[in-house]
Amino acid sequence: MRHSGRPDPGRYPYLDHRVVAGRARSPIGFSHRGFAPEGDENTMAAFQRAVELGFRYLEIDVRASSDGQVMVFHDEDLARVTDGTGPIADRTAAELSALRVGGGGGVPTLAEVLLRWPGLRLNIDVKSDDCVRPFAELVNRLAAHDRVLVASFSDRRRRRVLRLLDRPTASSAGMMVNALVKLSAPLGLAAPIARGAGVQALQVPERHRGIRVVTPAFVARCHAAGVQVHVWTINERRDMDRLLDLGVDGLVSDAADVLATCLRERSAWTGAQPGQEP
Template sequence: MLPYLRNVGRNGEQRPVALSHRGFSLDGLENSMVAFEAAVELGFGYLEIDIRTTRDGVVMVFHDALLDRVCSASGPVAERSFDELRTVHIQGAEPIPTLEEVLTRWPAMKLNIDIKDDASVEPFVEIVERLGAHDRVLVASFSDRRRLRVLRLLSRPVASSAGQACSALLWLLSPLGQTRRLARMVRVDCLQVPVRHAGVTVVTERFVRRCRRAGLPLHVWTVNDPEAMERLLTLGGGVDGLVSDRADLLAEVMHRRGCWPQ
């Protein structure tokens, strides 16, 4: 198992991974340094973040293609320079951080990084290589093409979760007992899926057991209800990780299970 996916307790047992989705903020300050700091204070060792790249090649931690939903400005992130984005604030209060700022601010933190655009591929690789952050990142993207391009460019292995197409393929073919073989073929170390998608229940007891037999860690997003968290952590032997907007509630659940802090 790659270092990113190892989350062991004092007795050497593998614990479920808890990921704070875009940090923790009840004030809409997603993907901001204050949201990340709040997650750190709760005891999180894993953050789920998103990246996009500016017109002049700086990798920013931001989810949407457009600034409009969460910022004091409008228009595409990709059409702004880094200097221009420095004047833009999340909810009018917090600056948009760079990936490098997050990686260097918390040098032990592990980051689940959703690469949102093609322009981020090479700048992302340059940052990981320069900072030697290979063991601290998991490469994610809805685009398997983009994800695989990143993996080919990196000089050392990093953890990677399946994109949309590979996730669907792994789920559909899991009854055939080919999960482990297929995961290796498409360079997947972890599967991250919603409980339901397009009206179909993805995370079933049978699917969890198949992933466990294949040695493929299964993370579920985005789970915000404590009862649902508890159910998933026992379903079919238990999922291997949860992603939540309610980092405070997830921390409480993990604490009750003796898995806290990370």
């Protein structure tokens, strides 16, 4: 029997996005690092823009400061997007908040984001080992398990986070599990591998090193195994339409305005109305 592609919403409500137009499921639109046309990615201003567009889901990254705070930031080094230099891990949370990201505000803490927008769901890439414990402790303290999906390119790091969380929390596969599912899906082994890895979603590029990852057969096999497929980072409208026609469960985009328009025009928007906070 074909699985709906939706993990048990009682156990993982993060992935229980609302039904639209009578469909069994509707795709998730993820705003990648917020909406940051001004270069201020992963900032409160970028998140506010995404919220104003109606997004209920953001994809963000976290690392730890030198004093153990969970900071929303992608790179290991500060130089690319801030007016500072050196490793983020060498600065305190107070020092990081005083920097300018892309000409905007400073580096926010994850706690600030969770508390500012209690209706947002966050797809969180845990980028560093020193962030594992403080991240898990923060999610436990704020009881944010249903609002976050734990992601990491490192399956080892992702598993460490999940072991420290005190309630079931949605998770997407790292590079190794993604590859295993891709290779084993034609053999009917996607479901046991996903269950063993503790993942409910695969978050993948459409292509990797010249190999097409997202195909109709791949999407169908993942759905049969009860695993969602989210594709990153899709910024062109024609690519959004093509992937949604394949039946993918979510798209991650830097072009949040284009993605919102695409989903609305397809009657597949599950976010808030523009200007309304989730």
